[in-house]
Amino acid sequence: MEITKKYINELTYKIVGACIEVHRIVGPGLYEEVYHKCLEREFYLLGINYKSELQIPLIYKELKIDCKVKCDFLIEDSIVLELKSVSEIHPIHKAQTMNYMNLLKVPKSILINFNVYNLYHEGTETFVNKNFERLT
Helix, strand or coil: CCCCHHHHHHHHHHHHHHHHHHHHHHCCCCCHHHHHHHHHHHHHHHCCCEEEEEECCEEECCEEECCCCEEEEEECCCEEEEEECCCCCCHHHHHHHHHHHHHHCCCEEEEEECCCCCHHHHCEEEEECHHHHHCC
16 A cells, blocks of 8 residues: 555544544543543454554664653554543643654654544644655
8 A cells, every 4th residue: 555645634534533433432531541442442343453552662873762652553554643631732742742753754643632522623633744745
C-alpha cells in the first residue's frame, strides 16, 4: 500500500470514527485505560492494524537512550494516536503528541480527549508534519 495524503486522510476518518463509536457507547468520564482497551477491540473489528503502547526509540547524539517513551497507538505504521481523559487539553499534551509523530517519522498524529460530551467537536485534534507535506 502506497502512503499518500488521501490514504492518510481516509485512515484518519476511520480512526476518529472508531473513537466516536467507543465514546458513544461508554461515554465520557472514565479512565484512559478503558478507552484504550475498547479501541483495541474496535480497531480489531474494523480490520485496522495497530501497535499498542509502542515504545519509541530515542536517539540522542547518535546514542540510543534507554528510557520509556511510549505512544498509545501507532496505526498502520502511519499515524500516532494519543489518548487522554482529562478536563482540558494543555499545550504539553499537544507537544507530546507531535514529538511522538516526529520521533516515529510518521506524517500525522491525532490527539483524542475522551472526557468531553462531543468528541468530534471538542475532543479531537490532528497534527501533520513535513512528512505529510511531502506525500502526493
